[in-house]
Amino acid sequence: MNDSPSFASLIDSFSKLPGIGAKTAERMAYAVLEMREEDALEFSSAIANVKQRIHKCPKCGLYTESDLCDICSDHERDRSTLIVVSFPKDAYSFERISGFRGLYHVLGGVISPSKGMGMGELAIDSLLKRIDEDEVKEVVLATNPTLEGETTALFLAKLLDGKDVTVTRLAYGLPMGSSLDYADSLTLSKALEGRKKI
């Protein structure tokens, strides 16, 4: 089996998926071999179709099969609040909690000089355009609470300083259901700093 180039190429493709090592990739490739012919062909064309039919929404950067994504084109949603995220998956995380009815803006990454990501690589111009042209009142910076995410949030906050828009950042603190024992000291000091009257 190890002499088959088709099989080796399939293992190679599976191992490009996140969290899939060589062993799991091989197990998956075997599963494809054992699949019914029509299931495998469906799988093959599903991958090709996803790349052909799905593109980024020209307004917010989320994925869609239509001209505008279903969030941007939903007129029931509140156009005054914009959550700015690094990647589409972050927006989908907010959608799952379903309390938020505003819109999103996907940057496409974070500022990271070591990975060659500067502000030029991020969707910042289109963000400024949306703030100027649409009726945006609040921009929630929702990059990750990591060094790069913080840098990006601070950079954007400065950039938006002169604009007639409220800029907010997600709250820092203890994750729900966690234990103080396991909280790192930075999180704990942020939780103390941000304490609220109950």
Added chain:
Amino acid sequence: MNDSPSFASLIDSFSKLPGIGAKTAERMAYAVLEMREEDALEFSSAIANVKQRIHKCPKCGLYTESDLCDICSDHERDRSTLIVVSFPKDAYSFERISGFRGLYHVLGGVISPSKGMGMGELAIDSLLKRIDEDEVKEVVLATNPTLEGETTALFLAKLLDGKDVTVTRLAYGLPMGSSLDYADSLTLSKALEGRKKI
């Protein structure tokens, strides 16, 4: 995103792989979206190619891209010993330990009335033919030590009773590196029963 039929179909395909739940399938589908175009197309055609180019070896039932698999067509291998396995992956497990230089025979499953698998569904006729026509001296029954695997092994042992061939079964006992504390009582009694002089 959840309104995209291409995306839903890709999630569906991923969740047909072993050990992949809905959540992981979704994560993988996103990874395909984020992949470079050429990687995704390579992935798509790797799946189609594997199904088109790889078939079962007409002699032993292992997977191959050639007429006969590379094990059956290797004339250096010992044609007198046949390991009978349920699935191709079991044969590849023996190949990894690499001490075995004989041939294989893949049954394609185990006898399991509850799953509608009887002896008619297994490659038994071709096994008998190989024993009659080739120079097979020993048949090692290497089905799993489960109820169904044992039933299949016993059934084959009875079937081969009249033939001029030695029929053996894999040894039962303690797995290497394990602890007596954790051995179930059936394994422990098998280990005691099969004890050897040292």
